[in-house]
Amino acid sequence: MSSPDPFDLAALRPRLPSPLQHIEDDRFARRGLRLVLKRDDLIHPELVGNKWRKLAPNLAAAHGRAVLTFGGAHSNHLRATAAAGRLLGVPTVGVVRGHELADRPLNPSLARCAANGMRLHFVDRATYRRKTEPGTLARVLRAAGAEDAYVVPEGGSNSEAVRGCRALGQELRGHADVVALACGTGGTLAGLAAGLAPGQRALGVPVLRGGFLTADTEALQKRAFGGRCGDWALDDRFHFGGYARVPAELDAFAEDFEERHGVPVERLYVAKLLYGLVTLADEGAFARGTTVAAVITGRPFP
Numbered sequence: 001m002s003s004p005d006p007f008d009l010a011a012l013r014p015r016l017p018s019p020l021q022h023i024e025d026d027r028f029a030r031r032g033l034r035l036v037l038k039r040d041d042l043i044h045p046e047l048v049g050n051k052w053r054k055l056a057p058n059l060a061a062a063h064g065r066a067v068l069t070f071g072g073a074h075s076n077h078l079r080a081t082a083a084a085g086r087l088l089g090v091p092t093v094g095v096v097r098g099h100e101l102a103d104r105p106l107n108p109s110l111a112r113c114a115a116n117g118m119r120l121h122f123v124d125r126a127t128y129r130r131k132t133e134p135g136t137l138a139r140v141l142r143a144a145g146a147e148d149a150y151v152v153p154e155g156g157s158n159s160e161a162v163r164g165c166r167a168l169g170q171e172l173r174g175h176a177d178v179v180a181l182a183c184g185t186g187g188t189l190a191g192l193a194a195g196l197a198p199g200q201r202a203l204g205v206p207v208l209r210g211g212f213l214t215a216d217t218e219a220l221q222k223r224a225f226g227g228r229c230g231d232w233a234l235d236d237r238f239h240f241g242g243y244a245r246v247p248a249e250l251d252a253f254a255e256d257f258e259e260r261h262g263v264p265v266e267r268l269y270v271a272k273l274l275y276g277l278v279t280l281a282d283e284g285a286f287a288r289g290t291t292v293a294a295v296i297t298g299r300p301f302p
Helices: 050-062 076-088 099-103 108-115 125-129 134-143 159-171 187-195 213-225 248-261 270-283
Strands: 020-023 034-038 067-071 092-097 119-123 178-183 201-206 232-234 291-295
Touching (some): 050 067, 050 076, 050 159, 067 076, 076 092, 092 108, 099 119, 108 119, 119 125, 119 134, 125 134, 159 187, 159 213, 178 187, 178 270, 187 201, 187 213, 201 213, 201 270, 248 270, 270 291
Parallel strands (some): 034 291, 067 092, 092 119, 178 201, 178 291, 201 232
Antiparallel strands (some): 020 034
C-alpha cells in the first residue's frame, strides 16, 4: 500500500469541525452557567486535538521534508509529530530535553515516538534552554544529522500553527461567551482568540509556572497577525506546581469528572483546565447566563 501524499492532509480524514458536547453539571448550573465541551480530542485518533490544528499547517509547509522538533520526555507534541510522520511517510526527528535519558530505557511516551519511526536525539538541559538561538540550533541540527530538516518549535507553536488554530475560534462563533483552554506555549490560545467573534473572550489556563505566557502569546500573535488581537486573558493559578505535576487532589478531581460525564480527562492539561473552570464558577467569575466552552485538547496516554 502506497503512502499518502504528504500534501493531502485531508486523506487522514480529520473530524472537523470537532463536535460540541453539552454537559449537565450542577457546579455550573447552580450559578446559572452552561458548560459545553469542544471535543478536539475527537479530531483524529493519533493527531489529537490542538496537535492536529498546529501540525497540519506545518506539515504542509514542510513539503515532504524531514521534520525536526523538540520536547520533553512526556511530550504530547513529540508523539503527535511521530504519528504524523508515520501516517504521511515523512521522516521525523525528536530533540529530547535531558541528555541523561539517552542511557535509560525509553518511557512509554518516547517508546511510542520510536515505534512510529521518530529518530530521537537527546541534548543536555543547558543546550535545550538555548535551542532557539541560531548558533545553538545549528549545532543541534548538525549533531542530529538533520541540517536540511524543517524545524518546528517546541509545542508546535509558530506562525503557521497560530494561523491554523484560528479555525478553532471560528468554529466556536455563536456557541459560547467564554472559551477556555489549557496552555503550554500559548500557540493555540493565540490563534483561538483571533478566530473568535466580537463579544466572545478566550481564557487561558497555563500548565507551567513562571507567568511568562502573556508575553509569549502576544509575540506569537504579532508574528502571525501583526499585533495583539482578540479578547483574551490568562489565569495562572491552576498549574499545580508545574508541568506534569498531578497531585492527588487533581487526579481525584479528574476521576470524579470522568464518572460524572463519561469523558476521559487527560491529566497534564485538560484536568487543570476543568479544575480551574469549576473553581472560577464557584468564585462567581462568570455572570449568570454565560455559556462557557472548555476546549478538550487531548486525551489520556497511554
